[in-house]
Amino acid sequence: MTRSTSSLTPLPGACAACAVRPFALFRVVPQARVGEIAKVRSGVRLVRAGEAIRDSVFTLYAGWAFTWTATPDGRRQVLDFHLPGDLVERTEDGAEVEALTDASFCILARDRLCDFMGRDPSVAMSYAEGLSRDRARLRERLTSLGRRDAVGRVAHLLLEVHGRIQRRGGADARGGPVPLKQAHIADALGLSVEHANRALAVLRKDNLATLAKGRLDILDREGLEEVAGWEGPTAVESLVPRSIAG
Template identity: 35%
Template sequence: MSVVQRDIPFARKLSAFLPLSAQELQCLRQLQSEPVAIRRGAQLIDEGQTGHKAFVLHSGWACSYKDLPNGNRQIISFPVAGDCLGLRSMLLRTADHSVLALTNAVVSGVDGASLLENVMRYPRLGAAFFWAASRDESMVVEHLVNLGRRSAVERTAHLFMELVERLSLVGLAKGGEFKCPLSQFVLADALGLTAIHVNRVLRQLREQMLLTVRNGTVTIHDLDGLRRLAGYKGGYLNSQF
């Protein structure tokens, strides 16, 4: 791992919820340890691990997941730049899920004691962290509805609608287009489908001129149409205080 320069997605995300002062932004910079570059496949958190740090993801993609006894994997979420990984598990002492890097990435560790000390010193910053954690919980609720009640095409459309909104917030999506490293096998583990079924659904969405996934890029051709198909409301991603 090598030391790299800091990036701004985390501050940009929190500032979208609540404008941060110069002192609060400086606190964010001091709160984070030196960012390091990690390789694709690096394990950041293991389920059952204790005493670990949380991580801020500056660039790249990760996934949080749980392994099942039969060898299957359920992906819970896809953290992207600007997200904080493992915060709940750090506060609860024991990690209840695992996190790995899906791409080469840049992260910085956040020590639990320093985090608590600084959010007490800067209550508005604490409120912004609370918003980010609540937003993550809301996404898990939507993913539960996806797996339990939405059809395969609806849940796939919903996932891509959520991704484009999240990536737009940190400047990584523009005009309905964004880079996406998620293979059909990875999507299958998130959507509760087989990779073959995911392939069929993506073909259906392409034939309906809703979205195309090609060479690691997602292009949404009809944002309103995809939203209607997914039954997507997006209020749970509301970034306003």
């Protein structure tokens, strides 16, 4: 048994009052039309940390999740982390989605979502913008794995994660809560857990950043960006004009 009492993780409520909608797929539909988006939601769900998520499309409401794939030799590669507001798709290619913390989300009906996008191009463009962001993150990560050493990779990931939670109001410039274990970091960055640990130790010793007890602290932003080879937050714009996608 894990916990007998109800979880502290909140379930999503009415779309009209959704706290994460400003960061989510439906951010582009005006408040006057929230009634329509409620109809593409086919349910809500709450899962525990470590549980696999099998729903094919959902928007994360609370907690973190991640997508990963197994390699032939049995190890795991984390492909992306998901934060509240993110639209997550379970793809057909064998990648799995797993809750990183206790988490809750709105399950979307694929067909109704398609209909909606067919009728409202701004939502289709919002969807595209999300894909574009995913691509930008993957490109960054690819560059990390291709051309940065272990310390640089970890530093870069910490900066990326910090930016993502900060944009959602979940952290200030000093840091904030991040539930990543060293194993997640290792699996995302193509490192062994031991080496990810050593890289974090270097960042700690040099007073650049610490990640412990579910908290990330940025001690020296400039120094951290230096070792990360950071090139500033990547502005995604894709083809989405503000006129259409808000």
